Amino acid sequence: MKESLEELEQFAIDVILNRRKGFRAGAIRLLLSLMSILYRNLVSLRLWLYRIRIKREHNLGCLVVSIGNLTVGGTGKTPIVEKFAKALTAGGRRVAILSRGYKSVKPSLKKRIKSKLQGNPISQEPPRVVSDGNEVFLDSETAGDEPYMLATNLDGVAIVVDKDRVKAGLHAIKEFDVDTLLLDDGLQYLRLRHRLDIVLIDRYSPFGNEKLLPRGTLREPPKNLKRASYIFITKCDGSSNENLIKRIKKYNRTAEIIECAHEPKYLQNIDTNERLSLDHLKGKDIGTISGIAVPESFENGIKKLGAKIELTRRYTDHHRYRRREVQKFIDECLNRDLDMIVTTEKDYVRFPEIEAKEDMPVYFLRVEIGILSNEETFEDCINRICRPRPISSAKRFF
Incomplete structure (x- = not known):
């Protein structure tokens, strides 16, 4: 099935x-x-x-920052959410990340029926707390791969998952006394009033195939970029983005534009947690396995580091791996006498427990966000959040 x-x-x-x-x-x-x-x-x-206020936003009494995109997947959002969470925490904010938990496991039907029989409406079930900032409570299947990945990489930041982000936000404020909510993938979530909208645009596919869902990958028309406070052009490689920036400014002349890159940092063995420098990829014959929206971006990054991809396996985004799938790929790489297997960190958290083989080590590539232009604008954005000024929300949707 x-x-x-x-x-x-x-x-x-x-x-x-x-x-x-x-x-x-x-x-x-x-x-x-x-x-x-x-x-x-x-x-x-x-x-x-x-x-016109027929549908109303909820104001939870704390600062809400949305990080999202116009297209479906593939902009490299998770590392940027992580960067914002770390910067805001360092700036003295008490941060919680609210996520929908896409493709996470919902409560079982048996549990939902039992809850209802006990007089607890399903809508009143508490959100899932992935982390309280000190301890991770859920696995990646229950939390969702992105919330789990954020939880394992962030100290002092609560991660709460629920389709109803208003309920999740209220829970985070009550239980963890936070003053800042990061709304993961929140551009289209209008029930919760946003103080700032951070919008990500993929340099190589800024507006997908230029068509709206379901014919295309756009969630909203490009003109709706006008809601953005800051725009991050992701996956930059140092070459000019002049034409893209001109187009962005057609839709939004006031938003600050920041160019950034997803920078590989190191390799980490998924069995031993040993870390290797990126130099270990040079000249190596490797296999890659991934289930992400844009696998080409990951694979091209591996090639730029000097590795030769001799075997690759691609699955759909957020694919939940089975043990036999991973073991079969390991065996295929062994038969080809490859040096190692490399996957993404987001895929790694979805891997089942596998039988480790010393002659075919499996590593994930750790990637972080690097600001290539307008570093001072990013710092200004953080300062604006950490030391907020009163604003009017009257024209937010105009």
Whole structure:
């Protein structure tokens, strides 16, 4: 069942990105295009309802910073959320990260029925606390891979998961006395009033395939960049982004633009936790395995570090690995006499326990965000959050 769903998901992605040809794929794209027209109108209607206060934002009495994007996945959001959380904590803020916990395991049907019979409506079930800032309580399957990864890398930052981020925020304020909420993937979450909107744009695919869901990968039209306070262009390589910046400024002339890169830092053995410098990749024949939105970005980064990718295995984003899948890939790499296997940190947290083999070590590549331009603007952003000034929210949606 799981494999069938993933095959269907991959088929849909291939159709949307025009990788599938033929009459059937063309007919599906036509249908999706018609649905996108309806979707565009619904997005506009929703924003309008918030603007005229028919739908209301919740103000939780603390500072809320949204970090999100216009497209579905692939902008490299998690390392930026981590960077903001560390900087804000260092600046004296008491921070909690609120996440939807995408593809995390929901409470079992049996547990939900039992809760209801006890008189506890499902909507009143408490959010899942991944970490209180000192201890990690959940595994990656229950928490979701990104919240779990953040929890293992952040000290002093609470991580709370719930589809209802208002409920999660209230819980974080009550239980952990936080004064700052980072809304992970929160640009479209309008129920919670945002003080700042940080929007990420992938340098190589800034607006996806330029089409709205479900025909494309855009959640909102590019013109809605006007809501952004700061815009981060991710995955930069040092070359000019002049044309992209010009286009961004067509939609938002006032937002500060920061160029950044996902910088590899080291390799870490998933069995022994041994860390190796990146020099160990030079000239090595390796295998890569990943289940992320844009595997090409990860693989190209590995090649730039001097490794030769002789075997690669790609799965859909947030794929939950089975032991036999990983063991089979390890055996294939052994048969090819490769030097090592490299995966992403986000994939590593989804790996099952595997039988370690000394002659085929598995490493994850640790990646952090580096600011390439406007470092002072990032510092100003942090200072603006740490020492907030009164603002009017009246024109937020205009």
